Amino acid sequence: MLLHxxxxxxxxxxxxxLEVWDxxxxxxxxxxxxxxxxxxxxxxYRYHLLWKNHFDIENITVLSVYDILQxxxxxxxxxxxxxxxxxxLFKAALHNPGEFNILxxxxxxxxxxxxxxxxxxxxxxxxxxxLKDFEKSSADPRMVKYLLDLFNHHFPGRFGGLYCINxxxxxxALYLVVKPFIKNTLRDKIHISGDLGNYTKNVxxxxxxVEHGGNIEFNLDEWIESYCIxxxxxxxxxxxxxxxxxxxIDMRLYITFSDPSVDKIIKESYKAGYxxxxxxxxxxxxxxxxxxxxxxxxxxxxxxxxxxxxxxPLINSKTLWDQSSTFIIITATGKEAKFYAKNKREAxxxxxxxxxxxxxxxx
Numbered sequence: 001m002l003l004h005x006x007x008x009x010x011x012x013x014x015x016x017x018l019e020v021w022d023x024x025x026x027x028x029x030x031x032x033x034x035x036x037x038x039x040x041x042x043x044x045y046r047y048h049l050l051w052k053n054h055f056d057i058e059n060i061t062v063l064s065v066y067d068i069l070q071x072x073x074x075x076x077x078x079x080x081x082x083x084x085x086x087x088x089l090f091k092a093a094l095h096n097p098g099e100f101n102i103l104x105x106x107x108x109x110x111x112x113x114x115x116x117x118x119x120x121x122x123x124x125x126x127x128x129x130x131l132k133d134f135e136k137s138s139a140d141p142r143m144v145k146y147l148l149d150l151f152n153h154h155f156p157g158r159f160g161g162l163y164c165i166n167x168x169x170x171x172x173a174l175y176l177v178v179k180p181f182i183k184n185t186l187r188d189k190i191h192i193s194g195d196l197g198n199y200t201k202n203v204x205x206x207x208x209x210v211e212h213g214g215n216i217e218f219n220l221d222e223w224i225e226s227y228c229i230x231x232x233x234x235x236x237x238x239x240x241x242x243x244x245x246x247x248x249i250d251m252r253l254y255i256t257f258s259d260p261s262v263d264k265i266i267k268e269s270y271k272a273g274y275x276x277x278x279x280x281x282x283x284x285x286x287x288x289x290x291x292x293x294x295x296x297x298x299x300x301x302x303x304x305x306x307x308x309x310x311x312x313p314l315i316n317s318k319t320l321w322d323q324s325s326t327f328i329i330i331t332a333t334g335k336e337a338k339f340y341a342k343n344k345r346e347a348x349x350x351x352x353x354x355x356x357x358x359x360x361x362x363x
Contacts, residue, residue, distance in 0.1 A: 043316050043359060044332075048154055055107060057114075062227050063237060063244050065108045069224070071099075074108050076116045077218035079207035085126045085160045086116040087203065093133040097140040102258055106146050113155060124160030128199065130212075132166040142259065149313075152333055161189040163199045165212070252294045259307040262300055265293045271353040274303075276340035285340065292353055297329070312337050314358035321351045329354070 052058065062069065069075075073094035079087045095105070116125055127147075151159045164171065175192050191198045196212060208214025228235045237243035255265060266272055271292045277299060278285040288309065289300040297312040316332035325341045327350065341347035 044153060047315055051154060055110065057110065060107065060111050060114065061231060061233065062111075062224055063233065065104070065111045066224075066238050066244060068104045068108050069111075069220075071095075072220055074105075074112050075218070075220060075223075076112050077209055077216055079203065079209070079214070079216060080120070080122070081126050081160075081203045081207070083122075083160075083202075084120075085122045085124045086120040087126050087128055087207070088112055088116055089209075090127065090129045092129055092131050093135070093138055095138050095140060095143070097138070097142075102140075102142050102146070105143070106150075109147070109150065113150070113158075117155075117158070122160075123157065125155075125158055126160045127162045129162065129164045130166055131164060131168060131171055134166075134168060134171070136170070148333070159186075159189065162191070163197070163202075164190070164192040165196050165199050167192050167194055169194070255293070260298070261306045262289065262291065262303055265291055265298065269293045270357045271350065272303075273346075275350070278338040278340070290339075290350075292350075292357060295358055297354070314354060317358060319351055319354055319358075321347065323348075327351050 056064075071094055073091050074088070076086060076088050081087060113125065164175075172192055172194065175190075179187065193199070200208070200213060203214075205214045207216070209216050209218060224238070225235060227233075228238070234243075269291045273290065274287055275290050276285050277288045277290070289303045289305065291298045291300065295314050297314060298308045299310040299312065300307075301309050312329055312335075313331055314329070318330045319327060320330065321327040323344065325343050325347045327339055327341070327347050329337045329339070331337075339347075339350070341350060
């Protein structure tokens with residue numbers, strides 16, 4: 001049926017390729033030749049395929065994530081909400097931003113998302129962030145960034161809601177600051193409470209852990225043993241590092257997903273320099289050192305910074321420029337960032353470089 005959405009000439013050509021293309025290549029061809037407006041979809045899908053390859057998604061097993069799995073910060077305990085949507089629990093106090101590379105935590109999240117989607121008929125997943133004993137040392141803004149990336153680009157439509165329970169006062173205060181900048185469709189799915197709040201109203205005791213006033217007693221070690229039996233994995237391999245995941249991830253992807261220093265990416269950057277930036281959660285304009293690197297615009301406070309102050313993902317973004325010293329980047333998720341260069345020529349150089357390299361991740 002997909003072949004009928006393209007013209008007759010392209011249709012004949014696509015049919016001639018059926019025997020030499022795999023399904024994913026054929027879908028890309030159909031989308032690319034159907035309508036120029038669908039090039040956005042094509043790029044999104046290509047990004048998804050690249051992501052699957054880099055993270056070796058098809059082969060993620062308990063062996064891939066065993067070490068970080070032992071932190072017990074992410075897990076699914078079999079509970080569902082009143083709408084039958086599976087629950088994925090994140091214990092924020094157990095997250096140590098410096099203990100593992102952020103990609104390992106990201107991969108653990110992907111592992112559990114795949115587990116709950118394979119074991120439940122529901123299209124959506126509900127997240128519960130338990131903030132009991134949470135301290136500022138466990139705070140990691142990257143988690144929000146990668147959670148949104150995961151569900152915007154790779155599991156669209158799967159995000160069913162977020163319950164932040166046992167939240168300390170400063171967490172709630174932070175949310176009040178950023179709340180006006182969150183889309184209404186997403187805002188309505190977020191529930192923050194200093195206790196269990198709406199979580200107990202929307203999830204019955206039969207589907208909550210004992211520690212949350214429910215009846216479920218979950219043992220991760222027993223779950224892992226059961227998983228190994230179901231997937232024909234020798235349980236002794238878990239104690240043998242040589243049996244663990246050795247899939248190499250492109251170093252540039254490590255850098256993009258981490259918080260690199262200026263020195264780490266400046267040599268391989270496509271453009272760098274100071275700009276005045278307006279955007280984010282405050283209306284103020286600030287001088288920032290910007291580096292264009294592999295499909296991302298990194299924002300630093302200065303050229304000596306050890307970590308970025310923020311990032312602007314450029315895949316499927318739009319750059320608006322009125323031939324002045326000002327240009328605007330609108331990301332694929334609709335977030336807007338405004339930049340002021342010294343003059344029109346400098347702005348033109350930035351716009352040209354961004355347009356040329358915003359999809360560099362596909363090369």
